[in-house]
Amino acid sequence: MSDDLRELPLRERKKLRTRRALAETALRLFTERGYDATTLDDLCDAVEVSKRTFFRNYRSKEDVALAADSDLWSAYLDRVAVAKLDGPLLEALRVALNATLEDMDPDWERRFLATRELSESVPVLQSHSLGYCQDTTRAMVETLAGRSGTGVDEPCLRLTVEIFVASWRTACLRWTAQGGQGGRDGLTDLIERTFALLPDALTCTA
Template identity: 40%
Template sequence: MPTAPSVPTSPSGDRSLPLRERKKLRTRRALADAALTLFTAKGFDATTVDELADSVEVSKSTFFRTFPSKEAAAIEAETEVWTVWLAALEARGLSGPVFPALCDTLAEAATALPPDWDERYVATRRLVMTAAALLSQVELQRNDVKRRARATLAAKLGLDPEDLRLHVLSELTMTAWSVSAREWVRSGADGGRETLLARLHDAFTAIPASLDLAAG
């Protein structure tokens, strides 16, 4: 079974990358960390791009070469999940039922994230709940992820990307993640990654069981 692409434990951890690319990754991570720290301490609206750039000692133009907006910098931990998942989905060969493959690939992607991701993700989700702009950014991002997942599946299965089944599959996958991560974040990531993965497994298992649920 193919596994999700590995994620370096530090931005410069992948020595197979050229030095210039490693420097870009270090800058990206430094800006994302600064954004999370400053937004949490001062508030999203009260923190300027100039302050973010100054805290990492880069120019404002460097910031905008790295991130398109303050919002994007704030949700980098969220972005990491879906970047790894989409890459893993693209690399995976499909055979048999598709939904279990989506479930497995998302679990593999979550497993591949670096150890410090847990703390950053919890802080990110808590920050998101304090600013409407960040909620909107997450929604836009997730919609784009679902679109890209549908396009990948359509190419692999020879289907139209707008096939209703692909819409349902992408929505179910995203919903399983949302309900799994929500309680994990509320608990402060109690139990670590293992607990998140267990919740994700339970959510995926509950989907077909929910469809069979009947009254009296």
């Protein structure tokens, strides 16, 4: 039994196992058969659960396809909500991202890379991914704005979060294009190198 399940109550362990089985099987079927060719009935039959159980875990076929994304950003938002935020906010957000990546389950980067590659090849997933990114950005702004002591006015806060998200997306796209080279460490390294480019990007001339 994995360490992240061992301490949970039995009911929660079963629920998490089902959620993971749906996400893992969906990713396999979408990759092998094609996203459009795989129905929710196919997925539910493969995992041996009802559609009712599916919809208790995911809102849609698009959601289960992008489960590795939502796993990361749900964990990240939870961390930011309680993290000690000292010094430059952009750096604090980057440090929180590195810590979140470290805490993801051992198989996460394989699933995430497969998810990114699938998303790039399926237009409806590209659209859903952009919408999810927008929702996550909004949630991050709201979470930080609700933190007492943040002391950043709303326009500056929103701009900081947008820069953070753009930096993440730039690093993530490079990592995906490189076939996930270096695994999680490679992704973390690209994130740090991308953030280091921000001063040059702000003064870049046409």
